[in-house]
Amino acid sequence: MRRSKLLYIPFWASYVFLYLPIAVLVVMSFNAGESAYTFEGFSLKWYGELAGDERVRDGLINTLMVAAASTVIATVLGTLLAVGLARHTNSKLLDSVALMPAVLPDVVLGIGLLVFYGMIQFTLGLYSVVLAHALFAMAFVAAVVRTRLAGADTSLEEASRDLGAGPVTTFMKITLPQLAPGIVAGALLAFTLSLDEFVIAFFTIGNDDPTLPIVIYSMVRFGVTPEINALAAILLLVSFTAVIAGQRLTKIGEREPRAQD
Amino acid sequence: MKSEVKARSVARSRGRRLGAFVFLSPGLAYLVVFMLVPLALLLSTTVFRRGRFGGVVYEFTTENFERLLDPLYLGVVVDSLKIATLTTLIALLIGYPTAYVIARLPRKWKTVALVAIVLPFWTNFLIRAYAWIMLLSGPGLVNSALKVFGLGPIEVLYTQGAIVTGLLYSYLPLMVLPLYAAIDRLDPQLTEASANLGASGFTTFRKVTLPLTMPGVLTGSLFVFVPSFGNFVIPEMLGGSKSIMVGNLIRDQFLKARDWPFGSTLALALIVVLVVLLVAQSWVARRA
Numbered sequence: 001m002r003r004s005k006l007l008y009i010p011f012w013a014s015y016v017f018l019y020l021p022i023a024v025l026v027v028m029s030f031n032a033g034e035s036a037y038t039f040e041g042f043s044l045k046w047y048g049e050l051a052g053d054e055r056v057r058d059g060l061i062n063t064l065m066v067a068a069a070s071t072v073i074a075t076v077l078g079t080l081l082a083v084g085l086a087r088h089t090n091s092k093l094l095d096s097v098a099l100m101p102a103v104l105p106d107v108v109l110g111i112g113l114l115v116f117y118g119m120i121q122f123t124l125g126l127y128s129v130v131l132a133h134a135l136f137a138m139a140f141v142a143a144v145v146r147t148r149l150a151g152a153d154t155s156l157e158e159a160s161r162d163l164g165a166g167p168v169t170t171f172m173k174i175t176l177p178q179l180a181p182g183i184v185a186g187a188l189l190a191f192t193l194s195l196d197e198f199v200i201a202f203f204t205i206g207n208d209d210p211t212l213p214i215v216i217y218s219m220v221r222f223g224v225t226p227e228i229n230a231l232a233a234i235l236l237l238v239s240f241t242a243v244i245a246g247q248r249l250t251k252i253g254e255r256e257p258r259a260q261d
Numbered sequence: 262m263k264s265e266v267k268a269r270s271v272a273r274s275r276g277r278r279l280g281a282f283v284f285l286s287p288g289l290a291y292l293v294v295f296m297l298v299p300l301a302l303l304l305s306t307t308v309f310r311r312g313r314f315g316g317v318v319y320e321f322t323t324e325n326f327e328r329l330l331d332p333l334y335l336g337v338v339v340d341s342l343k344i345a346t347l348t349t350l351i352a353l354l355i356g357y358p359t360a361y362v363i364a365r366l367p368r369k370w371k372t373v374a375l376v377a378i379v380l381p382f383w384t385n386f387l388i389r390a391y392a393w394i395m396l397l398s399g400p401g402l403v404n405s406a407l408k409v410f411g412l413g414p415i416e417v418l419y420t421q422g423a424i425v426t427g428l429l430y431s432y433l434p435l436m437v438l439p440l441y442a443a444i445d446r447l448d449p450q451l452t453e454a455s456a457n458l459g460a461s462g463f464t465t466f467r468k469v470t471l472p473l474t475m476p477g478v479l480t481g482s483l484f485v486f487v488p489s490f491g492n493f494v495i496p497e498m499l500g501g502s503k504s505i506m507v508g509n510l511i512r513d514q515f516l517k518a519r520d521w522p523f524g525s526t527l528a529l530a531l532i533v534v535l536v537v538l539l540v541a542q543s544w545v546a547r548r549a
Binding site for chain 1: 279280281283284285287288289291292295296297298299300302303306315316354355356358359361362363372376377378379380381383384385386387388389390391392393394395396398400401402429430433434437487488490491493494498508511512515516521524525528531532535
């Protein structure tokens with residue numbers, strides 16, 4: 001008993017370590033003073049400052065556009081790839097190639113694409129970021145859809161083929177509806193990853209208008225101000241809400257099939 | 262009759278091959294164009310000379326590899342290995358007991374505890390590092406706390422310790438999750454049996470719990486080590502100009518020095534270290 005009590009020390013230490021910086025960040029965003037270190041009274045002025053900041057607003061718009069475009073490409077290609085890998089080949093090599101963008105260090109992908117775009121003289125900008133984000137997002141979509149495929153019943157697809165349906169009809173009428181929850185989950189993951197992605201975007205954006213993570217990067221390098229804290233607090237609120245909502249949704253999704261059993 | 266069946270099976274296998282082509286070719290083509298070709302180009306530049314304004318001059322040379330062995334650059338690689346290893350070890354030391362407690366919590370609290378571990382991971386990476394600039398800098402929280410005890414102020418920001426703290430903060434969840442998965446699968450009857458047979462808590466841990474959760478330890482360590490080793494954002498923000506890592510060197514070769522061949526050679530060194538680790542991990546995992 002005493003031993004398990006002792007284990008609670010690192011357990012609680014982990015949570016304090018993870019949440020103390022976040023708490024300080026949020027508290028200081030309400031600072032009335034200029035300093036990010038000493039609290040001089042409650043104020044919302046930094047949120048007002050943030051709302052009027054054009055760099056942040058434009059960065060947010062660019063980020064949302066890049067994330068939406070790369071998610072569409074990644075979801076279509078990743079879903080097809082997952083079905084192809086699971087149903088049409090046994091190649092271990094193709095499996096690992098498809099997973100590579102998710103495993104390679106982001107710096108390597110970033111500079112690889114920078115060299116590639118440079119050699120084919122592709123003008124860098126938001127388009128090149130979209131193509132780059134679609135690459136690693138595709139690997140995640142394919143991985144998520146494959147786990148769904150592994151649990152899917154193949155007898156329906158076989159029945160469809162035996163009854164004379166072509167591969168396209170079978171895919172559209174049988175496979176796709178079965179995979180829908182996996183595809184949605186994959187697309188959400190792709191979108192979230194793109195929203196937050198900094199390193200690859202940093203290398204492939206050239207001199208184009210920056211995405212939000214790049215804006216944050218230049219703000220942070222410029223110095224510590226409560227405006228960044230206000231931005232951080234808002235982003236925290238958005239991602240916490242999204243994660244908790246996602247958690248609720250998957251729980252509901254899990255409960256339904258169980259009720260049918 | 263027989264020939265009809267044969268014709269149908271021929272048509273079906275042709276259909277299957279067509280299906281394989283339709284499903285696999287778009288994704289594979291994308292992977293070839295945007296990953297394999299760029300990687301091949303990147304690695305091929307390691308044996309050529311640099312262009313004056315970026316780019317490559319196609320004259321064969323080994324000078325990039327010779328430069329890699331320069332103590333100055335080799336030192337950065339060794340420092341990066343040290344920092345990433347230290348981060349991984351600390352993450353393991355805190356992460357293992359944390360995952361163990363979570364795995365033994367009642368079902369309801371388990372989910373809450375797990376979500377709470379993952380939540381900070383879903384916030385912007387740069388903002389997580391920024392929080393530590395605030396805490397570690399001269400007038401920040403760490404020095405204020407030391408002052409209460411009549412200590413300090415000490416220089417914490419812009420040291421290797423600050424880098425380790427930032428990396429640990431960013432990747433601790435990646436250690437806890439695989440460890441949790443491994444420990445949760447462990448049958449509590451095994452540790453009970455070990456205790457009933459007279460083994461001390463530590464012996465049970467060393468002989469039963471740890472070997473059985475080794476796959477989780479290896480996966481978690483890899484998940485923390487890989488992104489730490491190639492990182493350039495955290496060293497730049499928390500390490501200042503004094504402490505740099507391989508990632509910073511690579512970034513500078515491409516965006517400042519415009520020496521693509523040497524930058525690619527550094528990236529190759531990064532890839533080699535990671536491949537060695539992956540191979541070692543699967544070897545150990547197979548033996549365990």
